[in-house]
Amino acid sequence: MKVALPFVAWAALLTVLAAVLWVWSSDHVPPAIFTAAASVAWCVGLYALLRPFPRAVRRAPDLSLASGLVALAIAMLLLSALVGEWLLLIGGGALVAGLVWLARELRAERRVR
Amino acid sequence: MLVVPRRASLIGWVGSTDHKRIGVRVATYAFGFFLLSGAFALVMRTELARPGLQVVSENTYNELFTMHGSGMFFLVMAPLALALGMYFVPLQIGASDIAWPRLALIGDWLIPLGGVTMFSGFLTDHGAAKAGWTAFAPLSDIDRSPGYGMDLWIFGGLLATAGVLLLAISVLTTIVRFRAPGMTMLRLPVFTWSMVATCLLVITSFPALIVALSLLFVDRHFSGVYEGASGPVLYQHLFWFYGHPVVYVIFFPFIGAVAEVVAVFSRRRFFGYHALVLSLLVFAALSMSVWAHHMFATGRVTNQYFALTSTILLVPAGVEYFDLIGTMIGGSILLSSAMLFAVGFIVLFLIGGLTGIIVASPPLDYHVHDTYFVVGHFHYTIFAGSLFGFFAAVYYWYPKVTGRMLRERLGKLQFVLYFLGANLTFFPMLVSGYEGMPRRVADYENIHDLSLMNMLSTIGAFTIALGTLVFLWNLRVSSRKPVPAGNDPWQGHTLEWWTTSPPPPHNFDSLPPVRSYSPLYDRRLGES
Ligand SMILES: [Cu+2]
Numbered sequence: 342m343k344v345a346l347p348f349v350a351w352a353a354l355l356t357v358l359a360a361v362l363w364v365w366s367s368d369h370v371p372p373a374i375f376t377a378a379a380s381v382a383w384c385v386g387l388y389a390l391l392r393p394f395p396r397a398v399r400r401a402p403d404l405s406l407a408s409g410l411v412a413l414a415i416a417m418l419l420l421s422a423l424v425g426e427w428l429l430l431i432g433g434g435a436l437v438a439g440l441v442w443l444a445r446e447l448r449a450e451r452r453v454r
Numbered sequence: 455m456l457v458v459p460r461r462a463s464l465i466g467w468v469g470s471t472d473h474k475r476i477g478v479r480v481a482t483y484a485f486g487f488f489l490l491s492g493a494f495a496l497v498m499r500t501e502l503a504r505p506g507l508q509v510v511s512e513n514t515y516n517e518l519f520t521m522h523g524s525g526m527f528f529l530v531m532a533p534l535a536l537a538l539g540m541y542f543v544p545l546q547i548g549a550s551d552i553a554w555p556r557l558a559l560i561g562d563w564l565i566p567l568g569g570v571t572m573f574s575g576f577l578t579d580h581g582a583a584k585a586g587w588t589a590f591a592p593l594s595d596i597d598r599s600p601g602y603g604m605d606l607w608i609f610g611g612l613l614a615t616a617g618v619l620l621l622a623i624s625v626l627t628t629i630v631r632f633r634a635p636g637m638t639m640l641r642l643p644v645f646t647w648s649m650v651a652t653c654l655l656v657i658t659s660f661p662a663l664i665v666a667l668s669l670l671f672v673d674r675h676f677s678g679v680y681e682g683a684s685g686p687v688l689y690q691h692l693f694w695f696y697g698h699p700v701v702y703v704i705f706f707p708f709i710g711a712v713a714e715v716v717a718v719f720s721r722r723r724f725f726g727y728h729a730l731v732l733s734l735l736v737f738a739a740l741s742m743s744v745w746a747h748h749m750f751a752t753g754r755v756t757n758q759y760f761a762l763t764s765t766i767l768l769v770p771a772g773v774e775y776f777d778l779i780g781t782m783i784g785g786s787i788l789l790s791s792a793m794l795f796a797v798g799f800i801v802l803f804l805i806g807g808l809t810g811i812i813v814a815s816p817p818l819d820y821h822v823h824d825t826y827f828v829v830g831h832f833h834y835t836i837f838a839g840s841l842f843g844f845f846a847a848v849y850y851w852y853p854k855v856t857g858r859m860l861r862e863r864l865g866k867l868q869f870v871l872y873f874l875g876a877n878l879t880f881f882p883m884l885v886s887g888y889e890g891m892p893r894r895v896a897d898y899e900n901i902h903d904l905s906l907m908n909m910l911s912t913i914g915a916f917t918i919a920l921g922t923l924v925f926l927w928n929l930r931v932s933s934r935k936p937v938p939a940g941n942d943p944w945q946g947h948t949l950e951w952w953t954t955s956p957p958p959p960h961n962f963d964s965l966p967p968v969r970s971y972s973p974l975y976d977r978r979l980g981e982s
Contacts, residue, residue: 344630344639347735351654354739358763362743366756370688371746374695378658378742385657389630406469408556412563415616416571419609422671423602443556 345389352382403450407442414439471555472959473628476562477541478855480621483566484533490573491525492922494518499879499915502908505900515896516584517603521573523587524607528614529569531704531836534844536621536656538707539649542851543625545950546643548634548968550960553627561620564613572610575603583607586894588697591680591689594670605674608667615663615696622656625649634949636968640731643948643971644717644724647731648710651738652703658742659699666692687754694745702741704836706734708843709774712796715846716778718944719793720785723972726777733777737770750816751823757816764814771807775800790944791865795846798873799839806835809884824894827887830880837918838876845872845925853939856932857955864928871921878914882907947972 359375366372417432467475498518501509510518544552552558575582580601585594589611594604629642629650642650666689673679680689717724724730744764746755778800787793809831813819822828845868852860886907891898898904942951951974953962970976 347639347650348654351735351739354736355658355742358739358743362756362759365759368754368756370691371755374662374691375743378662378695381658381661382654385626385654392631403471403555404465404469405471405556405559406465408471408559409468409563412560412567415564416567416613419612420571423605423609446556
């Protein structure tokens, strides 16, 4: 709990501030946005609560070219909205290839450990 | 165990998941975008030096201020903030690696891809985006901002924002899960706490911009999401829900770094640690609740709520100032370049904060809304505040990152030029804005003191540019004729100073016992 305390407290603080805005504001949009953000904060708090830190994983950094490919693919997919369908196809292919490569990297890393 | 090959290959440069390489990489291209966006500012200041149009057209001027602001927020300050966290958080908490390194690496590459996308707008028919860094609807819609430049701006903003978001997720998870034995939450160094607050803000507020910009693209090409009476207000809510917190995202890491610098160069343990931790969390939460103070003049928001929360921000800010000054009082202060920039940060951010009280008050804000007063105010916070904090961090941590010392004399020269330049540039803006000079104009009439004030600002901007050249020269000199730094040139307090400079891929061969937020300071006390 100790690790999660600041995160849970923070989410609670956001919730209180959002609640005050619900009461005060006649427009529903601002408090709705704020409430959405507060729920993201609760997710962070929940994660900290459920995932206490593991016993020292001592591992050294690795190389990953797949990550760069995934980033490039995401950019291509976005830009295809302007450039045309051909980039959508290339970007989609690159994304699939990148994700498969990423999965293989992770599997190799797990095996070594 | 997997180890990065030692050879400094291109593959190692682009593909390493080492958090230190990610940090340096992000900082390097963010600094590149800083030089580019800064150059735009110089062109604008040249245009504004005298009334009348001399250098650029109004159209080009609109592109310049849009790309200057967008570059500085999306591609410079927010990435720099996370780059510092990426490099130093794992070292400060005694971790050998980061959580989700591949996610961080994707984020790392999304940012420059976003930058290139955004700036490539200059190559299109209608030129780059020119709707301001805020891209308010309806100014940014397809009729008023035709052409690909605006779309490329949207995609660039999306990519860079998503990139910073991924970096923040990785840093925060590292803090939650990878702390060394003994490193409890209340023993986290001050800078690491500032990164906790920063990452929380990024994770909860940046998605709002992603939504805002995605909808803007839909609005432009499919259906008018932001049409009608309430559309523009909806855009502003989504935008400022990101746009205010981002100001703190680019503030907290630097006040955290300044706090470390102040403690180390005052030769004292940081004063008021618990109050600072609490105030950081409260500060961060409150800063999520103030966004509509940017919208007072729309007449469509609950002014009282947002004015109240904005004014309460003074309390945690006051606690932080109290702690920083309390650390210095009674310490034996060493005025190194890092410390000078830290003190500069403390002094100049105060001007930013105090002018902030004026714009946080609706009746006063009505007078200065959309004037150079606002421009002066936020440049005092972002340039004279955060960027000074960044340079404090650079002079403090550069020896750790490179194993080499920067030249102190050049550092002090840069500080003097920056301090003079910042005040000369931004103080006259407060005056001209108060006198009614609107922002985002290429030309102005020669009334009141506007000519004089603008000329002063221009001289100031070039003084800052000179200071930047001095810094680049310092980098060059220190790499040409290296002065070895050793592990701990400043007698630091935190774990990063325990390991070698630069640290090995796995960060630490051994760790000292951690019994407080300043373990190396404890150790020296024990020895003496
Ligand atoms: Cu604000």
